[in-house]
Amino acid sequence: MGPFTNTRIIFSILIFACLGALMNSFLLKIAKRYKTINQVLKHKYLRWIIATSLAISLILIVANFYVYYGFDYQPDIYRRGSLNSNQVTLTFDDGPSREYTAQILDILKEKNVKATFFMVGSHVEKYPEIAARIVDEGHEVGNHTYHHVNVPTLTQSKLTAEIIGTNKIVRQVTGETPTYLRPPRGMYDARYRRLAHLIGQEIVLWTISGRDWKKSTSASNIIARIVNKSKGGEIILLHDSGALIASEGGDHNALIQALPKVIDGLREKGLEIVPLKDFIDEAKGEDITHFEFNLVE
Numbered sequence: 001m002g003p004f005t006n007t008r009i010i011f012s013i014l015i016f017a018c019l020g021a022l023m024n025s026f027l028l029k030i031a032k033r034y035k036t037i038n039q040v041l042k043h044k045y046l047r048w049i050i051a052t053s054l055a056i057s058l059i060l061i062v063a064n065f066y067v068y069y070g071f072d073y074q075p076d077i078y079r080r081g082s083l084n085s086n087q088v089t090l091t092f093d094d095g096p097s098r099e100y101t102a103q104i105l106d107i108l109k110e111k112n113v114k115a116t117f118f119m120v121g122s123h124v125e126k127y128p129e130i131a132a133r134i135v136d137e138g139h140e141v142g143n144h145t146y147h148h149v150n151v152p153t154l155t156q157s158k159l160t161a162e163i164i165g166t167n168k169i170v171r172q173v174t175g176e177t178p179t180y181l182r183p184p185r186g187m188y189d190a191r192y193r194r195l196a197h198l199i200g201q202e203i204v205l206w207t208i209s210g211r212d213w214k215k216s217t218s219a220s221n222i223i224a225r226i227v228n229k230s231k232g233g234e235i236i237l238l239h240d241s242g243a244l245i246a247s248e249g250g251d252h253n254a255l256i257q258a259l260p261k262v263i264d265g266l267r268e269k270g271l272e273i274v275p276l277k278d279f280i281d282e283a284k285g286e287d288i289t290h291f292e293f294n295l296v297e
Contacts, residue, residue: 019058023051076193077203081233081279087272088234089279090115091206093144093182094213094242096123096130100252101240104259105137111263114275115139116204118182121146121166123241123248128173135174140276142180142204143167148242151183151192163195180204180276202280206237210262212255213239219257227265235279 027047031037081087090108095101095117108115117134119141124131135141145151145162146169154162163181171177181201183192188203196203208229210222226236238259242250266273 019055020048020051023054023058024048026054027051074193076197077188077205078235078280079205080207080235083233086232086270087274087279088230088232088236088266089274089276090236090238091118091142091182091204091276092116092238092240093118093184094123094148094248095119095240096127096134097241097248097252098127098130100256101127101130101134103256104240105133105139107256107259107263108139109137111260113263113273116142116180116276117240118142118144118180118204119166119170119178120144120148120241120248121162121169122148124166124169124173131170131173135176140180141170141174141176141178142182143170143178143201144182145184148184148248150185151187152189156191159191160195163199167199167201204235204276204280206235208234209237210239210255210258212252212258213242213250215251217254219254219261222254222258223261223265226262227269230266230269230271232271235276 024047027050031047081089090113092101092104092115096119101117117139119131119134121143131141143163143166146165147162149158149162151159151162167177179201181192181196181203182205183203186205193203208226210226211217212222230236238255239250239252240255241248241252263273
C-alpha cells in the first residue's frame with residue numbers, strides 16, 4: 001500500500017470523524033430543544049451510535065448521487081442515452097461466470113438481443129471459452145478492472161495495471177479490445193477519467209440497477225424494478241457474477257428467471273433494446289478536446 005493510498009484512507013477517516021462530530025453536535029442541539037428526545041440522547045454512547053449511523057447514511061446518499069449524477073462537468077462519462085429515443089440497452093457486470101453467463105447468453109440469443117458485458121480480467125483469464133463466446137455471439141465487451149477493485153484507493157501504477165491488464169487479456173482471449181470502461185461499484189476519480197481519455201475508451205455507468213446481486217432479490221423484484229421504471233435512454237445494469245462484496249460467485253438464479261420477462265416487458269412498453277454502440281451514437285455528445293488531461297495530479 002503506497003503513500004497515495006495511505007493519504008486517501010487517512011483523509012477518508014478524517015472526513016468520517018468530522019461528520020460524526022457534526023452529527024453529535026446536531027443531536028445535542030436537538031436534545032436541548034425537545035425534552036422527550038433529550039431523555040434518549042442524554043446517554044453519551046447511544047448518542048454517538050446515532051451520530052455514527054447518520055454520518056454513514058449521509059456518506060451513502062452522497063456516494064449514490066456521485067455515481068448517478070456526478071458533481072461537476074463530466075461530458076466524458078455516459079450515464080444515459082438520448083431522452084428523446086425509445087431505446088434502452090442491457091449491460092452485465094462482473095463476469096464471465098461459469099455458472100450464469102452461458103445461461104444469460106442462451107436467453108439473449110433466443111430473444112435476439114445484443115448486450116454489453118463489462119468483464120473482470122481475472123475472470124476472463126479463468127473462463128476464456130465463455131469470454132470468447134460473448135464476442136463470437138455478437139455482444140460488446142467492456143473493461144471492469146482486472147481484480148474488481150475500488151478505483152479511488154489504487155496507486156496510479158496499480159490503476160494503470162488494472163486497466164491495461166484487462167484490455168490485454170480480453171484482446172488475447174476474444175480478439176477484441178474493450179471499447180468501454182466501467183469502474184466497480186461506479187466509484188471513479190479524475191485519474192480514471194484521464195486514463196480512459198488517453199487510451200480512447202468510453203466510461204459508461206448506468207441509470208437503473210436490477211440489484212440482482214442482492215441475495216434477497218427475487219425474480220419478480222428484478223422485473224418490477226426494471227420494467228416499471230424504464231423509459232427511453234436507460235442504461236440497465238445487471239450482473240452475471242459477483243455479490244455485495246465478492247467479485248465472483250453469488251446467487252444469480254433470480255436474474256436467470258427474470259431476464260426473459262424483463263426483455264418481453266421492455267418490448268411491450270414500446271422500448272427497443274439496442275447494442276451500446278448504437279445507443280451511445282444516439283446520446284448527446286460534447287466536445288472534450290479542449291480539456292487538459294494529465295496523469296499527474
